[in-house]
Amino acid sequence: MVNKDNESFENNLKRIFTEEIEVPYCVKNKIRTVLNDKKERKNRNRLLFNTIKILATVTACFIITTGVVFAKDIYNFINNFFINNEGMDNAIEQGYIDKPNMEYVESNGTEIKINKALMDDYNLSLEFNMDLNKKIKAENIEDVYFPDMIITDENNNILYCEDQTTFESYCKNNNLKYTWKETNENYINSGSNKFIKANNGDTIKLVYNFYASKYPKSKKILINLNKILCSYEEKDIIINGNWQIEYKVPEKFYNREAYIYTVKNCTSDKIRVEEVTVTETTTKMIIQTDEKPSLPYELTDDEETKNRKIQEELEREKNMTIEDFEKSKKFKNEYIENEKGEKFYPTISTSDDTGYSFIDTSYLLHWQTFNLNKYNATTTLKIYMNYNREDIVIELERKDNEK
Secondary structure, eight states, rough: OOOHHHHHHHHHHHHHSTTOOOOOOOOOOOOOHHHHHHHHHHTHHHHHHHHHHHHHHHHHHHHHSSOOHHHHHHHHHHHHHHHHOOHHHHHHTTTTTTOOOOOOOEETTTTEEEEEEEESSEEEEEEEEEETTOOOTTTGEEEEEEETTTTEEEOOOEEEEEHHHHHHHHHHTOOOOTTTTTTSSBBOOOEEEEEEEOOOOSEEEEEEEEEESSOOOOOOEEEEEEEEEEEEEEEEEEEEEEEEEEEEOHHHHTTTEEOOOOOEEEEETTOEEEEEEEEEEEEEEEEEOOOOOSSSSSTTTTHHHHHHHHHHHHHHHHTTTTHHHHOOOOOOOOOOOOOOOEEBBBBSSSSSSEEEEEEETTTTEEEEEEEEOTOOOOSSEEEEEEEEEEEEEEEEEEEEOOO
C-alpha cells in the first residue's frame, strides 16, 4: 500500500537518478518530464501526482527485491501511462503528420530545425532536430529546455510563451495590449511537455508537445528563442544565440474542421453536456452537474474550529492512499463507444486532459479527453460513465453539417 509523504516520494525518485542504479536514459527522461509538469501544475491534477507515486514505489520495489530495473518493461509502462495518446498515434498512421523540407537555423554554433509537425484545435506537436555546438558533448545531454521560447503566428496570435520578459517584449514590439497570464482568443491559454526522443551523440531529436484551449487556424508558425538549456550530470549549460524558425503550416492543418456532437438522450437528469468536440487527434468533453462543494467545517463553527478542520482535511489529503483516492473520484469508468462497438478511453497526455472543478460554489464542471478521433468517429456515439456511483449513458449525434 502506498502511503508516503512527499519527502519519501521524492527520495524514492532520487534513487532512480543516482549512479548506483542502472536505469536507461529514456526512462529517466520520461520521469523528469512528468515531474516538471507536476511541479508547475501540482494542484490541478491529483491523478498525475498519485500515479507518479505508484511509479516511484513500484520502481523502488524492483530495485530493493531484485537489484535490477527491467528497462523495457518500465519504459513501456511509463510510456503507455503518461504519453497515452492513441488518438494522436492513429492520426499519424492516417497521414495526419507533416515532414517539412526545412534548412537548419544556425546561431552560436548550434543548429535547429523542425523535423516533424502536427497541429489541430488542441494539440501542436513539434519534433526538433538539434546539432549542438561542437564544444558540448551531445551524448551526455539528459534534458533540453527552451526557457524563453515564444511561438506566434502570422496574425500575431501568441500560441505559447512561458517567459514573462519575452512575452512583454513581444507585446511592446507589436503594439499588443495583453497582460501576462490573462489569456484571450489571441493570447492562447497553453502548456507543454517535452522529451528527448533520440540522441546519437551528434543530433538530438527533441519533441515538444503543446496543448491549448483552442488553437487558431494559423498558416504560418514563428518560433523564436534566445536560450537553450542543456542538462547533464546535475549540471546546466546555457547556449545563448538567436534562433528564428518559420514553419509554413500545410493546408490539411489550417483547413481542419472539428466534429461537433449534440445530445440525443441521457439516462440521468444530473448531467448537462456543454461540449463534445472531435478533432483529428482527440475528443474533448465538458459536462456540468448541480453538485455543490462540501466544506470540511460547519458554517456555524467559529474561526478557530474552521481552521482546525481545514488543516485536518489538508492532512488527510496529504496522506491519502491510492485506494482512498480511487474511492473519492466522482467520475469513474469513462469511455466512448462508436457504432462499430469500438471503445475509446481517456488519454492522459497532459495534466489538463482530465479533471473537475466547482465553479463559484454553484455547480461542478468536469472535463475529459478521449482517444477517439475523426478517423474512428461515427455519426452517433455513446459516452459511458459512473458519476457518484450512478451508471450513466449519454447518446450523441453529429451535427447535420458535419456528417
